Amino acid sequence: xxxxxxxxxxxxxxxxxxxxxxxxxxxxxxxxxxxxxxxxxxxxxxxxxxxxxxxxxxxxxxxxxxxxxxxxxxxxxxxxxxxxxxxxxxxxxxxxxxxxxxxxxxxxxxxxxxxxxxxxxxxxxxxxxxxxxxxxxxxxxxxxxxxxxxxxxxxxxxxxxx
Amino acid sequence: xxxxxxxxxxxxxxxxxxxxxxxxxxxxxxxxxxxxxxxxxxxxxxxxxxxxxxxxxxxxxxxxxxxxxxxxxxxxxxxxxxxxxxxxxxxxxxxxxxxxxxxxxxxxxxxxxxxxxxxxxxxxxxxxxxxxxxxxxxxxxxxxxxxxxxxxxxxxxxxxxxxxxxxxxxxxxxxxxxxxxxxxxxxxxxxxxxxxxxxx
Numbered sequence: 317x318x319x320x321x322x323x324x325x326x327x328x329x330x331x332x333x334x335x336x337x338x339x340x341x342x343x344x345x346x347x348x349x350x351x352x353x354x355x356x357x358x359x360x361x362x363x364x365x366x367x368x369x370x371x372x373x374x375x376x377x378x379x380x381x382x383x384x385x386x387x388x389x390x391x392x393x394x395x396x397x398x399x400x401x402x403x404x405x406x407x408x409x410x411x412x413x414x415x416x417x418x419x420x421x422x423x424x425x426x427x428x429x430x431x432x433x434x435x436x437x438x439x440x441x442x443x444x445x446x447x448x449x450x451x452x453x454x455x456x457x458x459x460x461x462x463x464x465x466x467x468x469x470x471x472x473x474x475x476x477x478x
Numbered sequence: 479x480x481x482x483x484x485x486x487x488x489x490x491x492x493x494x495x496x497x498x499x500x501x502x503x504x505x506x507x508x509x510x511x512x513x514x515x516x517x518x519x520x521x522x523x524x525x526x527x528x529x530x531x532x533x534x535x536x537x538x539x540x541x542x543x544x545x546x547x548x549x550x551x552x553x554x555x556x557x558x559x560x561x562x563x564x565x566x567x568x569x570x571x572x573x574x575x576x577x578x579x580x581x582x583x584x585x586x587x588x589x590x591x592x593x594x595x596x597x598x599x600x601x602x603x604x605x606x607x608x609x610x611x612x613x614x615x616x617x618x619x620x621x622x623x624x625x626x627x628x629x630x631x632x633x634x635x636x637x638x639x640x641x642x643x644x645x646x647x648x649x650x651x652x653x654x655x656x657x658x659x660x661x662x663x664x665x666x667x668x669x670x671x672x673x674x675x676x677x678x
Contacts, residue, residue, distance in 0.1 A: 324655045327662070331633070333640055354597040359659075362666045366634040369608070371616040373518035375531065379510050386509060386538045387502070393539065 318351055326356045330363060490554045498545050505545075509538055512555050516562050522631055523566040525620055533569060537562040559636065567646060570624055595663060598670035618668040626661035633658055 328334050329342040346353045460471045483496055485507040496504035520530035548557055619627050632638045644651045
């Protein structure tokens with residue numbers, strides 16, 4: 317019985333996939349081994365039967381109808397592609413201006429905060445009558461803010477202070 | 479002033495050049511000329527007419543989109559056939575994920591039933607019309623596993639080399655050789671079996 321490697325060699329010989337040296341060895345084998353020759357003939361006949369007899373199939377749609385489907389799909393995909401490109405262009409425009417705009421806004425906020433920042437503790441106390449800020453002398457690590465108008469009391473405790 | 483192209487009588491090359499310049503009428507002529515061949519390849523690989531029609535349509539759309547990449551190394555129809563083959567292979571790969579393949583793989587590793595078969599003479603051409611023979615061969619192809627059928631189509635009908643088939647099917651050359659061998663042996667057995675039935 318022929319081993320699988322030899323079977324594949326016989327097939328490769330048939331398909332012209334062997335080097336001249338290997339082809340010669342397989343040819344010698346088919347000349348002296350009846351089993352190898354029979355298998356080679358079977359493979360050869362099968363190959364030729366297949367090569368010459370592929371079933372002819374026709375598309376069961378008219379030329380006009382088939383083309384109209386293709387054309388519609390081409391147009392649809394072109395539209396989609398165009399809108400994707402527009403979106404991409406728009407987003408890149410935004411991205412181009414987003415970074416400097418953000419920097420400008422941050423700078424403006426910084427300027428406003430700096431201008432409005434309290435100059436000293438007096439400013440904090442100089443609120444209208446409805447507000448009170450208490451800073452107990454013995455406990456300087458806490459402050460309390462009370463507003464009658466807003467009806468709220470807020471106490472700051474500086475836990476990091478020793 | 480350039481002469482207007484006579485589409486029905488123009489050669490494929492001229493139509494391709496016109497289509498590359500966005501001439502849709504030239505492309506339509508190419509579709510009309512080769513649509514049956516492209517569809518037939520999809521049918522043989524997918525074994526499903528509806529799926530084949532959808533895939534062949536998709537292949538034409540892709541061809542239009544990539545037409546500028548076509549440099550004319552091979553003929554236009556060969557280039558188109560490669561597109562449909564790749565689409566079918568992608569689709570088969572997707573479907574294969576849903577199927578258990580372990581039995582088949584094991585079968586291949588062990589040598590398969592086909593290896594144990596005695597050598598036959600698959601010559602059903604005697605007393606058989608060509609059309610009938612083609613029908614029989616197609617039926618036999620339908621009885622093969624997807625992997626075996628695909629390798630046979632790519633080798634026998636598309637005349638691709640082992641190396642090229644391995645690349646397209648994403649497997650080793652050894653696997654291609656093995657699959658081709660079992661596919662041929664099974665086809666031989668099926669054709670010989672039909673021949674025996676006829677003489678009975």
